[in-house]
Amino acid sequence: MAEQDLTVGQLLLAEYQTVKDEQKARIGFRDNLLYVTLAVVAAVIAAAAQAKQPSMLLALPPVCVVLGWTYLVNDEKISAIGRYVRDDLGPRLAALVPSGGGFTTFGWEAYHRTDARRRARKTVQTVIDLTAFCAVPLAALVVFWVNGDGGGLMITLSVLEALAVAGLGSQVVWYARVA
Numbered sequence: 001m002a003e004q005d006l007t008v009g010q011l012l013l014a015e016y017q018t019v020k021d022e023q024k025a026r027i028g029f030r031d032n033l034l035y036v037t038l039a040v041v042a043a044v045i046a047a048a049a050q051a052k053q054p055s056m057l058l059a060l061p062p063v064c065v066v067l068g069w070t071y072l073v074n075d076e077k078i079s080a081i082g083r084y085v086r087d088d089l090g091p092r093l094a095a096l097v098p099s100g101g102g103f104t105t106f107g108w109e110a111y112h113r114t115d116a117r118r119r120a121r122k123t124v125q126t127v128i129d130l131t132a133f134c135a136v137p138l139a140a141l142v143v144f145w146v147n148g149d150g151g152g153l154m155i156t157l158s159v160l161e162a163l164a165v166a167g168l169g170s171q172v173v174w175y176a177r178v179a
Contacts, residue, residue, distance in 0.1 A: 068133030
């Protein structure tokens, strides 16, 4: 066997680095989606107020649903990578270590989940996600319904948007409970 041949351990560590790099990139992208959502919300509200056109608020629900769904999918993939490292990759690498070493592979992947305040933080994050991606567009719809001058087509569109936002909200809550 030549010296440059890869070992199983080296391959597993390379895989670990690759999935952690993906996780890191997804975390940055996911977190920036909240800022993008805030900027879009501010821009649409300002434009609607300046133009005195409540119907412009109908742009918020589809934008918030798309951004919220993208946020949710990335958040789920971030969690899936953590589960994969904890439940699959770590044990495969640990199996390569001679027994009796008392070695825990990638201990941080499990350790950080044992924090006593983790559940409270997850709850607060769920409320923030629901507010940013669901409550704000629903409030925009209420403003449109109260002040809107749209006809039947605009009302129908707004009801469909409300259903999409409600669907996203249910998914946000469901994924939070799964985690």
